[in-house]
Amino acid sequence: MLTLARRAALSQRGTSSWISSIATSSAIHMSRLLSTLAILEQRDGQLSQGSLNAFTAAKKLGGTVHGFVAGANVSAAAEEAAKVDGIDRIIKVENRIYEKGLPEIFAPLLVENIKKGSYTHVIGGHTAFGKNLLPRVAALLDCQQVSDVTAIEDEKTFVRPIYAGNAIATVESSDSIKVITIRGTAFAPATPDSCSAEIVEGVDPKADTSAEWVSEDLAKSDRPDLATASKVVSGGRGLKSKEEFDKVMLPLANALGAAVGASRAAVDSGYADNSLQVGQTGKVVAPQLYMAVGISGAIQHLAGMKDSKVIAAINKDADAPIFQVADVGLVGDLFEKVPELTQKVKSS
Amino acid sequence: MSALRILVPIKRVIDYAVKPRVNKAQTAVETAGVKHSMNPFDELSVEESVRIREKKRAPGGVEDICAISAGPAKAQDILRTAMAMGADRGIHVEVKEGDDLEPLTVAKLLKKAAEEQKSNLVILGKQSIDDDAAQTGQMLAGLLGWPQATQASKVEFGEGDSVTVTKEVDGGVETIRARLPMVITTDLRLNEPRYASLPNIMKAKKKKLEKKTLQDFGLENEKRLKVLKVTEPAPREGGGKVEDVDGLISKLKELGAL
DSSP states (O other): OHHHHHHHHHHHHOOHHHHHHHHHOOHHHHHTOSEEEEEOOEETTEEOGGGGHHHHHHHHHOSEEEEEEEESSOHHHHHHHHTBTTOOEEEEEEOGGGTTOOHHHHHHHHHHHHHHHTOSEEEEESSHHHHHHHHHHHHHTTOOOEEEEOEEEETTEEEEEEGGGTEEEEEEEOOSSEEEEEOGGGSOOOOBOSOOOEEEEOOOOOOOOSOEEEEEEEOOOSSOOTTTOSEEEEEOGGGOSHHHHHHHHHHHHHHHTOEEEEOHHHHHTTSSOGGGBBSTTSBOOOOSEEEEESOOOOHHHHTTTTTOSEEEEEESOTTOTHHHHOSEEEESOHHHHHHHHHHHHHHO | OOOEEEEEEOOEEEOTTSOOOBOTTSSSBOOTTOOEEEOHHHHHHHHHHHHHHHTTOSTTOEEEEEEEEEESTTHHHHHHHHHHHTOSEEEEEEOOTTOOOOHHHHHHHHHHHHHHTTOSEEEEESOOTTTOOOOHHHHHHHHHTOOEEEEEEEEEEOSTTEEEEEEEETTEEEEEEEESSEEEEEOGGGOOOOOOOHHHHHHHTTSEEEEEEGGGGTOOOOOOEEEEEEEOOOOOOOOOEESSHHHHHHHHHHTTOO
């Protein structure tokens, strides 16, 4: 196993520093060479496909990769995750107290399982779930988490955007356990294959807390999920009202098979739901096509979409900053141009 | 219900409207001569604390609102702002300019401060707009062993120290309930922070501002992460404009996006 892990790591990196670090490491160090626990998300027993990108990031590190899933009824999710190529083990804890991912009990659960497995790395998504949970885990382990990682250079060097993506920092962690959250759009989700990792029961410390889950209200949508959609059409203040937003943006989204996003201005004015906000404080997306309609392009908005493959913008202000990043821009009245575009996309 | 003793950690950051520039040596972002202000999410924390008192939302009342900031001497400016908004007093933990603390160190500092101040509610911003880490509140809750409610858009107080918080999550909102003491982090939708009025700014100058150091809390500025380099993101070139919708469609097809 160790040889395999080492070979995998070498093929990933192939650097001499790695070899020299092996030569100098003690036997104790060797025994805990690179093993990663990837934290998977599930809802109602369904594995969140988006969380499988933790596997992709984990495999970049080299070494053994285990997955972790906990909740009320997670056997099917564990089996699905076990099919992913290159995964050695899935740890599952079946207990309904973990279903809603309350960090007060989920963090101690993870800490116990991380300690038991002597993992060197713990990876989760920089999602609402991961952001809520992993810093608590890191603090309990006395580790300084590295958040929203967009690239892994080696087992201790990570790249992450700071200042709303206006600067990119490369940081080296000296912690014995590296807890990191990854940006979903930077690592493609692993796809379940025909492999079968072993599935084992994890330890369940059943921690106690006064916190309880009360309810949730999730926006229902038949459209693709904003965070993972290949096309996103996004509306801003220029839409003027919720009625106009729905009338102009939704048909365009339907015609393109795109997810709908919004700028903070549109969300604050009540044109669109909070969960659709793209930007530093909302979702970070990187689709094939991002179409910004009536969005000026403030830096906080750009932080959420500037890694999109192709950016198109429709805005009546020819000097709007969005045109500085757009691959293709159209200056014009969106109430005219967007319906025309919708028609032409539909009929083509 | 116990009277609330609220601790509000605030951070001085480069103003949100300023486009940060990476320094020549590629070691950090240029901060000299750049406008700084209170982290926008922390303004929401101060505002929420003051509103809880003003609107008498907590059955046990609000006994104390204490703002705390760790940073260079200039961090006192944002502590004065917090006091002008309605915080009762401030604690400034002086840290050398450029000697930033990591979230884990801040969380350890705040744990000690919360214990010393006998706080039963800590309200923090969900993230600071400089480091974008989004960790401190959760780490603090973990170290204290208190419940946490992150990305709050609504906070309500009930009987028996119960607090109900609506949180923004991916795809919608989630509501949780816990008992004091607890940690809450604020999201943008929570409220709209007020501007400090001139009379309140004058009054804030008379409020108590305690000065401390990390050593007073038995801590050192321990760095677990070494910044190897800071670079500008790859520039994105605008691809120019098209005349009409047909031009837009054909350009998108050409780029393989349609």
